[in-house]
Each structure stands twice: as C-alpha cells, then as structure tokens.
Amino acid sequence: MQKISRxxxxxxxxxxxxxxxxxxxxxxxxxxxxxxITPAVFTDKDDIKNNxxxxxxxxxxxxxxxxxxxxxxEGKILVFLKPCDTYSFNQLLTEHRFDREKVxxxxxxxxxxxxxxxIKEITGDGISSIDCGDKITVNTIYGDKFDIDATNVLxxxxxxxxxxxxxxxxELIGDxxxxxxxxxxxxxTKLEQMTPDERFAFWQNELSKCIRCNACRxxxxxxxxxxxxxxxxxxxxxxxxxxxxxxxxxxxIIRAFHVAGRCTDCGECSRVCPQHIPLHLLNRKFIKxxxxxxxxxxxxxxxxxxxxLVNYTTEDIEAADIFEGRDN
Amino acid sequence: xxxKEYKPxxxxxxxxxxxxxxxxxxxxxxxxxxxDVKIIRVPCSCRVNPMFILRAFQRGADGVIxxxxxxxxxxxxxxxxxxxxxxxxxxxxxxxxxIERERTRVEWVSAAEGAKFAATMNDFAEKVAALGxxxxxxxLRCKK
Numbered sequence: 001m002q003k004i005s006r007x008x009x010x011x012x013x014x015x016x017x018x019x020x021x022x023x024x025x026x027x028x029x030x031x032x033x034x035x036x037i038t039p040a041v042f043t044d045k046d047d048i049k050n051n052x053x054x055x056x057x058x059x060x061x062x063x064x065x066x067x068x069x070x071x072x073x074e075g076k077i078l079v080f081l082k083p084c085d086t087y088s089f090n091q092l093l094t095e096h097r098f099d100r101e102k103v104x105x106x107x108x109x110x111x112x113x114x115x116x117x118x119i120k121e122i123t124g125d126g127i128s129s130i131d132c133g134d135k136i137t138v139n140t141i142y143g144d145k146f147d148i149d150a151t152n153v154l155x156x157x158x159x160x161x162x163x164x165x166x167x168x169x170x171e172l173i174g175d176x177x178x179x180x181x182x183x184x185x186x187x188x189t190k191l192e193q194m195t196p197d198e199r200f201a202f203w204q205n206e207l208s209k210c211i212r213c214n215a216c217r218x219x220x221x222x223x224x225x226x227x228x229x230x231x232x233x234x235x236x237x238x239x240x241x242x243x244x245x246x247x248x249x250x251x252x253i254i255r256a257f258h259v260a261g262r263c264t265d266c267g268e269c270s271r272v273c274p275q276h277i278p279l280h281l282l283n284r285k286f287i288k289x290x291x292x293x294x295x296x297x298x299x300x301x302x303x304x305x306x307x308x309l310v311n312y313t314t315e316d317i318e319a320a321d322i323f324e325g326r327d328n
Numbered sequence: 329x330x331x332k333e334y335k336p337x338x339x340x341x342x343x344x345x346x347x348x349x350x351x352x353x354x355x356x357x358x359x360x361x362x363x364d365v366k367i368i369r370v371p372c373s374c375r376v377n378p379m380f381i382l383r384a385f386q387r388g389a390d391g392v393i394x395x396x397x398x399x400x401x402x403x404x405x406x407x408x409x410x411x412x413x414x415x416x417x418x419x420x421x422x423x424x425x426x427i428e429r430e431r432t433r434v435e436w437v438s439a440a441e442g443a444k445f446a447a448t449m450n451d452f453a454e455k456v457a458a459l460g461x462x463x464x465x466x467x468l469r470c471k472k
Contacts, residue, residue: 191424200426200464229379236383236467246467250382253421257378260417282421289420294413309417312409314399319416319434323423 001134001150002111004174006054009080012106012173013052014045016078022104023075026065028058034130035116039065054080055132056150059113061268063088064221070102077103082110083177084161086168087264087300088221093168094303095262097224107169109177112150112158117276119153122146157267157280160184167301184265185288187281195328207248209275212240216269216279222259222299229254256282261290261307264300293317336390336456338365340449341380343373345403346438347395353442361449365393372396373434374407378418381432385465391431391456395445398436408436427464430455 013025029040029051037057042048062079066089069077081089086107093100114136120127123138123146131137136153138146162184164177191199217223217230229235230251237251256263256279265287269279290297290308294316297308342348348369354361370376373396384392394415396408415434423429433452437445 196423196426196428198426199424203425236379236386244468246386246465249425249465250379250386253382253418253425254379257418257421282424285421285424286417289417293416309410309413312406312413314409316409316412317416319412319419322416322420323429 001132002054002056002109004054004108006052008173009054009106009108010048010052013042013048013078016104017043017045017048021076022078023073024069024077026062026069026077026079028053028060033127035119035127041069054108056112056114056136057116057130057132058082059155059268059271061085061088061219061221061266063092064219064224066098066103067092067224070098073102075102078106079103080106080108081166081169082108083164083166084110084157084264084266086166087163087298088266089168089300090303091262091264091300092221092224094300094305094307095224104171105169107166107172107174109164109174110158112154112161114150114153114158115155115271118155119148122148122153155267155271156278157265157270160186162265162298168303185284187278188284188288191281191285192326193328203249204245206277207252208245209277210248210252211275212248212251213274215272215274217255219268219272220255220259221264221266221268222262223255229258252279252282256286259283260286261297261309262299263287264298289322293322334457334460335362335364336453336459336461337388338362338391338393338449338453338456339384339389340365340367341370341373341376341392341394342367342437343375343396343403343408344369344371346397346401346436347373347445349439350395350437350441350445353439354446355442357442359442359446361446362453364453365449372402372404372407373411374402374404376411378414381418382465385431385462386467387470388462388466390459390462391433391452393433393435393448393452395435395437395448398438401438422465428459430459431462431465 016022025042028037030053031038035057037053039060063085126141128141129139136148136150160182162182163179165179230237237247263283267280294308381392402408419432435448
C-alpha cells in the first residue's frame, strides 16, 4: 500500500500540463495485465485522468528514459521519482547524460514495490485481476480470491531498501525519508563464504538460464552507451542466446563491470530478468568490494562525485592482497 | 596412444615501458622462463580492458598475468593506478564466480628487473600448471 494516493499525482500532473509548465509527463500506465505496469509518456490530460497508475507495481525507474526524452522534448518533462530512482537521476546528471533544465522532478515516497513472482507463488498462475488497496486482492480465472499483505510479497530490492531519502528533486510530495541501514550485502557475504566449487556451481546454474534478451542491459540506468560493446559481432559474445557457458559468464561479468562504481543498486536488472537470475548479486559484489577496498561510496549520492574506477590513490590495495584473510 | 604432456598456456600482458623491457632484459641475461608464456605488448598496463583478460581465457589461456610499471613509475604518470583498481575488482569478481584465483595475477616489473620477470613467470607457470587446464572459463568453440 502506497502512502501517496494516485489522485494527488494525477491532479499535480494535470495542473502542470494545463499551466504549460511541462509539455509531457513520464508516468506509469496499465499494461496487458494488472501487474505489468509499464512506463509511459502522457501529453494529454484526459489520458492521465483515465490511464495514469500509481500502485504497488510501479517499479520502473524513469531516470534512464530522460536521456532520450529530454533530447526530443521542446519543453520540460515532468517525472515522478521514487527515492531509489533519484540516485540514478543524480548519477546520469554526473555523467552529463541529460539536460537538467528540461526536467521537473517530483519526488514521491515509496513503501516498497511488490514482486509479482512472489504473488504467483501464492496464487498460482491464471491471475485475472489485481486490486491494490490496503491489501492486494488477487482474483484468478479459477474463481479463487486472495488477500495478500504487500509486506509479505515485497521484492528483494525493497526488503533491503538502502534509502527512503530523495537525493534530487524539484518538489517533494510527502515527507522526506532517511537513508536506511540495510542488509543488502548479506547474500553476497553468504556466497563469498562458500567454497569456490560451490560458488561456481551456483553461478553456472544461475547464468545458464540466461537467454541473452539484453533486458538487463536495456533497463539499466547506468548502461546508457548508444553503441554497446555487445552489439559488436566480434565482441566474443554474440547477440543471441548464449551458445555455451563462456558467453553467458563473459556477458554478465562485463555487464556488471561496465557499471561498477556507477551502479546505484536500483535493482532494475533483477526486476526485468525474465529468467529470474539474481543479477543484483553481481552488482552488489562490486559495490561491496569498492566499499571495502576504497572506502564507502554510494553512486548518485551527489552530482559530480568521481566514480571509484576513474579515480585512484597511491595507497590503494594491491590486486594480490585482496584475498588476504580469506581462506576459501 | 600417446598422451600429450600438459603444458599450461599463459598470456602475459606487458607494458611497453617497463615490463616488456624487463622481459627483454631477462632474455639478454639468458634467464630461463617457460616458453608457454606468450607476451602481448600493450602501451600501458592501463590499456588492458577486463574484456582482454576474459578473451584470453576464451581463446584457451590457462592463466593470465598482467605486468606493468611499479606504482608511481608509470610512463603516463597514473595509468597503473587505474589498472590496480580495475584488476582488484575483476579478480575479486572472477573469484566470486568460482574461478580459481591463481589463474590471474598482477605483477609490477620494472625495466631493470629481468630476474624478477623470469622468476615471476616461472612461479606463475608452476602454479597454473598445478591447477591444470582451464575448465571453468573455456569456450569449447575455440578449442582446437
């Protein structure tokens, strides 16, 4: 259950469109099913009135959309940002990926988004409608009705939410949140404590599910290159379903490496993965290492900060010493 | 049937200004190091993209070693400092995925350290040989 109601956002969006403050609105629209809420650009107020959605399924991070949308836009774009989205927003600004002047950002509080897969585990397939009230009411085509508490089906990234604080906005709706203490590295630590054979088996199992749909790359707010290294047919990783186990490892190591130090841990990669590969565990490993080796760093915390991989000190840890004190 | 003796294939990325000259010195001094070490000369250790390392494994390397100038001595002032950060993270990630950590190494070798170059390569080749063939990061399409 989100604290802010849809009506407040709709009212705000319509009034800004009518006043001519903004020329379009980036928001969420209902998809084919009640649970696949998709990002959309609204330019018409009736459209907003009828189709704008704000509920527990609005997981999409809009920051990356601004890169393309601001380039074409003649006026300002109104965008609604959840706390975790604002980190990506700042990171993209740091990299000069969009024009800040063309954006009007409204920060909205978020109580955590739910994971449809966890709901499906409870209800099974065949969901016909979902209603987000105090509880999530799910109806299935078999006539079953479920009332589910949103807190029981929160997505992994929201259970381990790192911050409820907006680090960038023009206007804030609701209260200012705080940076939270989270246990987001627990799973990484658990993996690190396994033996190399167990780790290899774990990742071989996870990564071999990959169908190379590139959804993780396309959704990632840190991946904004117009020409991607993986689009090169000579990259050694062809743009098709992985032919063998090397390709999927290469793809996922390099994908995570290319966003290392710039990844804000928004968790979009894992959300969009159709094969449910825990891709955030790769990104978090890099974040954890960076924190451990070079001091705590949160990408997107402030505009203009230097990412750890384009920075150095003369006293950095040697690559040979990183495993010291670890026997597995 | 004759069993072929296993010899590890090692790829060494050497920076043009220090380590490549160090390898040269090792040769001039008639110091032995395994012939299975294939040296690739790069303008600076910083030129080595993490993808190069993975690509070397893909094409059949059993171990990859990266040699550069000592920190502070980089011909381009700061290249090897970036390398150091990059490789620390990459090696940590490879270890995280369960790939043997002895297969990768970074070593700083100056142009005057021919002996260190030979000793490093001998040691590295020995460790990699003990691990055997690289099975975890191999591309079957590239097998001959």
